[in-house]
Amino acid sequence: MKQRGRHRRRRRGRALRAFLSGTALALTAAATMISVSQATVPDHGPGDLKPLTASADTANLRLTEHRVPQASLDRLAAGMGRPVGVGAVLAGADRGLRDAIDCSAAERRALPVSPAASRAYCWNTDDTEGWQPGAVTTSGDADDDGTWGANRVILSGWSRTGGTADGRGLARVGFVNAGDLNHLSYTWALLAVPVDDGRDYRGLVSHVSGMVWYQDKLLVTADAGNRTALYVYDMNRVQRATVTGDAVGRVPGGWSANGSRFVLPAIGSYELSGGSDAPHPATVSLDRSTAPDSLVAGEWTLDDGDRSARLWRYPFSTAPGHEGLLATDATGRVRASEAYETKVTGVRGVLSYGARWYVTRAAGQQDEHGTLWRQDAGKTDGQADGKKGKAQAAVCGAKETHDCWSPRTESLSYWEATGEVWTQSGRALFALPLTSIDRTTG
Template sequence: MPADLASRFRLALADPPRDLGRGFRRVGLRAVVADTNRVARRVDVPGEAVAEGFTWDDHDAATDRWWPQGITTSADAYGHDTGAGTFEGRDVLLTSWYAHGRFGRRLLGSRITVVVDIDGAAPVYRHVLLVEPVRVGPLHLLRPVRVHAGGIVWYGDHLFVAGSGAGIRVFRLDDITHVRNRVRARGYRYVLPQTSTYAAEQDTDHEPLTYSFLSLDRGTEADSLVAGEYGTKDSPTHRLVRFPLDRDTQLLRGDERGRSAALELHDGQPRMQGATLVGGTWAVTASAGEGRAGDLWVGRPGHLHRHRGVLPTGPEDVAHWPQRRQLWSLSEWPGRRWVFGIDVDPWVTPGRADQPAPGER
């Protein structure tokens, strides 16, 4: 769609960083990587397009309380060069979860999971609760971040979390905090406090955009944040947008008021759960309902090719991991929860999006 139409959708930076108050000790991501407490296991993941993957421990794989959604990696954070893309020399993967049900949403909100050693037989990980610092009189409280967290992007030290119709939440991984009193942190040893938000704005004659999922497009000259909108086949819109990122601030590039306008706006597909780019080629995951295999769409908006049923049931967000020449995604259904890699070749080949690949119908 024309750029002037895209620019009618904006994200406005709001809410300056809040103070956690006394009694909290910032330890950063490094502390969590060194203090994992759960063990996953490598498994054969169903799906013709799946090259490798793992599942969570028995509790996390089956719980109905927490549902996995978003995914991003140290390659997003630290560059796409062959020798880059690691956190202190290690491949690190982050996922997001939201607490299911009214009770869970209100009291628990959402969390991220830090996963390391993904190439081993038993990847290890730890959950970190997302919190919003608030002050009530003399008290400093930690309020749960109540978002669906359908997509996340790790960019430098910042973590962007999709906030549906409200916009995007922003966190700094250096702000991960060790909490002594776990009652305050709903039983979690580590929390990640929110630093700011990007509020969704649009011209009055346009339907508000839902920020359902996110990914990073790291270009040669400039980087951009990709966002997309989930909707069924009966929903009026299923849109994809792209916003400019500033490599220096590691935030969106905006005007003097902190407003960033979208650079591109495209029509996508019904039931999109994630979208990212490999070069100039889009790769989109789409769900088909519980128990039904997911789809992978590849190409350019308006001309996407459908690889029907080549993903596990319930595929969600997706991220490009160029050093591995893979996409990574994850699935959400209890008892069928996997984190998995998809080889870029032959499924997503830049410059060859119009040629059929295995599994194409």
């Protein structure tokens, strides 16, 4: 039986790879029919990144760290029961993602044309209806060997757009067991914030557009409606919900999480401490090519706007007892170690690795696909003299258009151990090698 099962999986794997290849060809053929009257980017593109070095440009990027009192966290754990770890959450993963071959034509339209996805899956419609997809991070971010304990994990952020008034805007994370890439299973955990000194919790009301799992901490972006820029969660402090229902928090008979089986209560936050012009980090990713490792952040801009978007990074702490948190000074402030401007409009996701930066542009109103630009900080590869170069992006169909990428990828996560970049758009979760991005944009 085991022998036949392995053969079946191999045949299905070959069929899936052939399907993805065929889908990429079909999408490429469709892209050649895109009218050049749609929004296009000039051949020279947005150019290189512009370094921001003046103190006036970098001072407003500062964050201030705030911790939830330990007594509040202990009181919440005492009321809800002993916290569990990631392994226990994955053991409860009772839903399955669909392979690309089982995705609908509409769902597959969220996949990029060039570079093409090498792995693709689709979320179920019954438990994502009324929810908006957002950021992706993985155990490849959490640990440089790509695993968390014995587990390979993908985390997928979602925010609620429908439902009751009390539930609208809630944020949750899908814990995906990626140990077998031919069969991804998942379950949900609600993102929460302790209140009343740990006697209760409220749901985090925010679109999860950025998320990074680093060591044992999960950093999640918060919407621009307040001064909070990032919420911090401890992956060793997952709590079980004991009551099934739409409510959030303490209810008669136990604890409810709007239908999720688990709850992640925040242990802290980072608040913007710059001036009124302080950019909100709407998208974040991890860069392991720096020393120390760093959190890369970017602000969103309007699809057809004319204002440059700011991209910057914060170093992670190497201090004992500060694992997974950003580096702070004696006053609890976090300062950006590097900052740039990009002329890419409609910025959504950003990734940095080595000397290269990757910025995704959302699809415009008349476009079927977005754009993935590769930019350099002041020069292109091989230009040791520092002369200005140009940004690179894949060209699809007519030479004038670069609309090859997925319509709306709000984050990019590089799994260094496998060389893959993971992201999602619509109900499609997909991955592709970073080398294919470099090859296509080169």
